[in-house]
Amino acid sequence: MAQVVGRFAPTPSGQLHLGNLFCSLIAWLAAKSQGGKILLRNEDLDVERSRPEYALQAQRDLEALGLFWDEGGDCSGPHAPYDQSQRFPFYRTQLERLENQGLVYPCFCSRAQLHAASAPHASDGETIYAGTCRGLSPQEVEERSKTRAPALRLQVPEETIAFTDLHYGPQQQYLPTGCGDFILRRSDGVYAYQLAVVADDGAMGVTQVVRGRDLLSSTPRQILLYRLLGWPVPEFGHTPLLLAPGGRRLSKRDGDQCLSGLLEKGLTPRDVVGRLAFLAGLVEEPCPITPEELLPRFSWDKLPQEDVVVPAGLFPGIG
Ligand code: GLU
Helix, strand or coil: CCCCEEEECCCCCCCCEHHHHHHHHHHHHHHHCCCCEEEECECCCCCCCCCHHHHHHHHHHHHHHCCCCCEEHHHCCCCCCCEHHHCHHHHHHHHHHHHCCCCEEEECCCHHHHHHHCEECCCCCCEECCCCCCCCCHHHHHHHHCCCCCEEEECCCCCEEEEEECCCEEEEEEHHHHCCCEEEECCCCCECHHHHHHHHHHHCCCCEEEEEHHHHHHHHHHHHHHHHHCCCCCEEEEECCEECCCCCECCHHHCCCEHHHHHHCCCCHHHHHHHHHHHCCCCCCCCCCCHHHHHHHCCHHHCCCCCEECCCCCCCCCC
């Protein structure tokens, strides 16, 4: 069987928080326990929100925990560049491939119009585009382009996409009501995460995508993009999210528990890995351990299905 290629894909909009570290540990264990390798890609697509110092800090944090990668970051590799901000010409060619299939249309809707015309998504508050601009004539497009730069959307087919998640099992989504026509490039020219992540994972030969459960509902539209672009579809494994003791989602913006803060409070990297492994159900007690030592203990079925509330007192400063 071909070698497993997993990846870390942090967005450098803040320091990695405990939930990002938890997910990175599982991604590393999932790939390495199968003799695989890991690449690291810096997802700085949104240049305004990204900072190079956070990208560097993410590398130092992963290294400090013993989550070494084989390609990307400051080791570079055969698929360079590994910074999404450097890959816009590549995304343009991928977008053109979709345009050539007649599947892309310009959307001139303002934020307010989108808000008014969209039906709320049942599961996670995401909104489904009502298709307002799908039927514009070439004349209307030309007229509107004079006053407004359009976003570009993919017209999704009336199709159900099914896949089996390594952790959450069989999943399916009927695209028109599950995701609707989604954005490939924003009106300011920034390529959408959905397009960039598929194009990059495809071109970089990623075979295993491990990431937080919050992206489970994006997976069917990404599988559609893999098919349309002709890249092999990787396997997907989503992880439960870590929640602060009150049940709140962790967020980079709130400065929740970054590694440097935990080390300053006296924890060692092995303490942090041991506590994360405990939350993942891989060890019975939160004792110091290295990722390497966890390898024989890793299996997806030990991980909880539900999101994990971090018990008060497990990490100093949380709870
Ligand atoms: N860059 C995304 C994040 O930091 C991860 C995207 C992915 O894993 O597909 O949340």
